Amino acid sequence: MSHPSFAAPADVFLADVGPADGLAEAAASIPVFPTLLARGMAPLPLVPLSLALTAYAQRIAKCHPGLFRRLGDHAQSRFVLDPTDLPFVICLAPGGGHPRVTVVRGRGEGVARIAGPLAALLGLVHGAYDGDALFFSRDLVIEGDTAAALALRNAVDDAELDLTAELSTLSGLWAPYVQRIFKFAETRTGVHLSRPEELMTW
């Protein structure tokens, strides 16, 4: 049987083992949030940000109830999503389909922590990256309740989210502008802000 997984090959098998060049490759391909910009975000007021993200998460919950069903026993857990290149962490309480998001400085509290560059977390949400591959390459770190973290990852992967599309829906008349701005940002930064074309549902 098998799983997500691990380490360097033992000598005895070297002749039979292919190149292990993926580590550098995977790390190099994930954009990192600019340090200066991240520092500039440090003083941002976190309460309005938390309220905005909660409203956004509730909108997603309404459109994707299956995501919360798929969390099963972990639907009432609290997760810490840690974009390691930003000066704060995001605490997500799925609340069985009534999510609340709290943005805090420091480590935050939750049963599981999923940490990595913001671009890696967004790429996971949009199905652009494979969670296990990011884990193997150590671009992604999981701490705490591994089962809860896996449930969240699998539920999000199945939900086929498109955060730009969701935000556009909330933007009313501004939707075309929002889409254009995000498309521009995606192209310029290489960060997956929407679902890749090849993963669109037929």
Place this chain on the structure above:
Amino acid sequence: MVMEIVCPAGTPASLRAAVKAGAHTVYCGFNDVTNARNFPGLNFDRAEMREGVAFAHAHGAKVLVAINTFPRAGAEDIWQRAVADAAAAGADAVILADPGLLDYAARNHPQIRRHLSVQAAAANADVINFYAETFGVKRVVLPRVLSVPEIAAINAETEVETEVFVFGGLCVMAEGRCSLSSYATGLSPNMNGVCSPASHVEYRDTGGVLDARLGGYTIHQVGKDEPAPYPTLCKGCFSASGKQGHLFEDPVSLNAEQLIPQLQRAGVTALKIEGRQRSRSYVAQVVRNFRAAVDALEAGQPLPVGMLARLSEGQATTTGAYKKTWR
């Protein structure tokens, strides 16, 4: 005849991704103990299975339902219901391991094709022919411990179709008979559908040194720049007789992509990709790669060079037992 690509789907989204990427066939399972990939957040409820089968059929692909754990005494009805529901959903086959369940399926749902799971560890022509004659098994998924010549020898002595793993996690044990996970966690793939279950896995990062623990035991410790491990006992790093190393197998994934022509000559019908626990991104990438390979083979062109190492366990790949450098 084009070799059949059999792809994993842990979720409905992965099923759609597999079909869209060119899978001939998708295998999946219910979200319960009947499934040897009973992981958190994965698998299909009954309605999702019906919709998944309908979607696959609408796009010319088949769906196989894995009901490949071993029924618990007094609770056989859970497994029997799973077979009945797979048949009702219109699945093209069920993948079974337990002889009692095979007998149930043959007697009560003879219309649905029966495949023998790798969990049955059927590794020679005699036992495969026994399953065929007794339960009408049409295909066997061969264990990942056979070499290409051994697979050819099996195909020479049986009419049963053979399906072999070509990519993904590499189990080096006689599947269905391995209890290593039970020793550390009390849970096994055979009875509970989980090997080294995530509920018993813990990671501790201390200054970049990562400890991977299973059931409280440290199975691996890796430095800052090494690929992260998953604490599976058979791929653990142990100290014994004054030496430290991977006693059973090192942490690599199977990639038999370049052996596809040999496997075809050995009489293999279908190529199976492991990874129902992986994302739809993984499924799409691997399926596209293998579909291109079998299409190239069919067209008499050279096989494309794969770029799948970074998706692999240990970020390195092996041809496993097919080339028989270990056993």
